[in-house]
Amino acid sequence: MNKGILAAGKLLPRYTIADYQHLKGDWELWDGFAIVMSPSPFGGHQTIATRLAYAFSL
Template sequence: MNPESSKLYTYADYVQWDGRWELIDGKAYNMSPSPTWEHQFAVMELSFAFRSHFQNKNCYVAIAPFDVRLSESDDYTYAKHVVQPDISVICNRNNLTPNGCLDAPTLIVEVLSPSTALKVYLII
């Protein structure tokens, strides 16, 4: 399914779609094409460094694709924000679910490319 550009969506819609998407303020953003080799190299190097640093601190390091759901309420089924940061560090085990992370991770890293720079601006 391809979301309409003018409609607002929630996580309940998001889980029905094929491909990689993010939601920011309910608006769907397609995450293709795949990242460059340089992008993936940076993500792997950083994730290794974070994993080494956090290994004895009860924190978990996840790399994309990994859903982070942000909601204004306690009902994350209808979250208007679903993002997949390149790297997420989660130090609150209660935020982890089989489908990703509920609420903001302790730390996120987004390796910027021209296509992601605009989305980062929208989130801030």
């Protein structure tokens, strides 16, 4: 892990591919910064979201 940039007064770490391979969960690596990804909607949530999107598009 390398030192990164300052954000809100804190030094954010920069990750390497080797670091990324050891992360647990759904993460992406953007220019050395680890970004946590939220899970995709599924099931009932996705059905409701689709219906709402259709209803508001009319």
